[in-house]
Amino acid sequence: MNKLNLLQINDLTKKYYNKTALSNVSLNFEPGKIYGLLGPNGSGKTTLMKVVAGLHKQTSGSVLINDEELSYKTKAYVSYMPTENFMYDSFRVIDIAKFYNSMYEDFRLDYALNLINEIKIDLNHKISNLSSGQIGKLKAVIALSRDTDIYMLDEPLNGVDVLSRDTIMDIITKSYNENKVIIISTHLVSEIEKILDTVIFLKDGMVEIFGNAEELRQSRQLSVEGLYKEVFRNA
């Protein structure tokens, strides 16, 4: 199987009744890389991820995952971590882990439970009783405990205290695998840029910049954050 393009987005457009969220977006994602999807709120990052995750249907264009068109089956190749708190309130942490274990063949239950212990979250606590920092860490752990091809983390550092952010970044870097793609969307660029291979700047639903982070630093003599500020100064 041609694994060179694990995720191929071709001319993707997504329109809502009052705005166009994505406009002819074409992107290729290769395994063994960590991508940063950068842009301010409303730039289309979440919409892009939701289309790939199968939660929103595109208006036009195609998305190929492992050379397959999007369908309920391709959801098995994608582990999406939404930015919101989406887990069942009444469930305990252990119930969430068991849910994932039952619904996804590739879920690594022991790995998840170990990580949850490491981040000091009580398995018997209800989701409704967790702090926002704990929710942030738990979401990342659960998403990264799946052993699949594509990971999409939507604003993993949002609403999370500074110490927990380090923990989450740590878990992300440890999840790196030469056969997998990790896509992180964020507007907190300075903290995340050192773990990124490739950065994608999304502005008003269109790709503004696509490039290797180190090359951009070398050629523009700016940090990715510096470049971000330039590009989105008036956004």
Next chain:
Amino acid sequence: MLKLIKLEFIRKSKLIAMTLITAVAINMFLITRGVTGSSMFLVLFPPALFILYLVDIIKMYSEDLNKKTGYMLFMTPNSGYKIISSKLLTAVLEGFAIILIYFIFILINGIYIIISTGAEIDYSQVIRVVDRFMSGNLGFSLGHVFVILLTALAFLIAFITTVYTAMTIRKSIFSEIKFGGLLSFIIFLLINWALSYVSDKFFDLISPYYDSIGTRAAGGISTGELAMGLLPLIAVLIIQAIALTGFSGYLLEKKINL
């Protein structure tokens, strides 16, 4: 599929437990009011539970469509058909379970009522005793109650599927249109109208069938006859439910926008 149905029941387990406990508590309290209290419970139970059931079934789907927790279910590699079917099957199972529980309550309260009249009860024949008591004093038996409740369940499920379809349309085809909610409600009414129109035509077609039953019913109708009479109606409702579920499944697969 089993996994999905199990998930639905797990999510409402607290509600189920609380309802059961409350029902038993109210029943016990009403029994202290004697035969009237006990019968009152049996009369109040079905309407109360139907409302609770309806609310629960609608909530079961609307939460997944409209709240962020819906992501849990919709990110899983299950087709839209499977998801909506699992909800429908859960509704059916839940409905049957409520009917069964009601029957248990009938038996228990029935025994209590019968004992209060001073009669002896052969416990190995409990069902027959209650049945005879009802036929003698009420004019209908357990069998009739069962068939009527089954028909009511079929009605309810058919109704719920039209609600589900309207909700699905709201979140798919009309997800990006202003006043989508209003439009979906209108669609819901239209679907109902269209379905009644079609079933009316169908029943006109089979009216001779009913005429034959009608003449025999004059002298009192048996459970079997009642069941036969209601069978076409139940069949129509089931077909309707399945068709709408299929349509909703299609929308969930191809058009959903959460």
Next chain:
Amino acid sequence: MMLIRMKEGDKLEFNNNIPIYLQVMEKVKQDIVSGKLKPGEKMQSSREYSNELGINFNTVARVYKELENEKIVFTKRGLGTFITESAEQIDSLRYDMAKKQIVTFIEGMKQIGYTKEEMIRFIETENNYIEGNE
């Protein structure tokens, strides 16, 4: 090129305005020259090192590759990456790093208006002071 200053025990902070791989290369060179990494010593795997530094795996892989091109490390297939055993190489490295420091120093001091003699004298007095306090 600024050498990375680091207090003992601190997690390495990176300057995001300069390619990170260059900064990591500097760090490795510093560690070799200061004796933290011994000649012939086996280095951490790319994965381990990237986890420790909290940076991208491919960045570290590139660091190892570039260092190998500069003959500062070498890779033994299947066994890992090792610091060079050549004392010459290490001395040459030390010399290059020192030279960079000197050049930066001289240019900086010239900007402030110091002459060669003044610079040398300043070095002597400062060095005595520092050694006196150690």
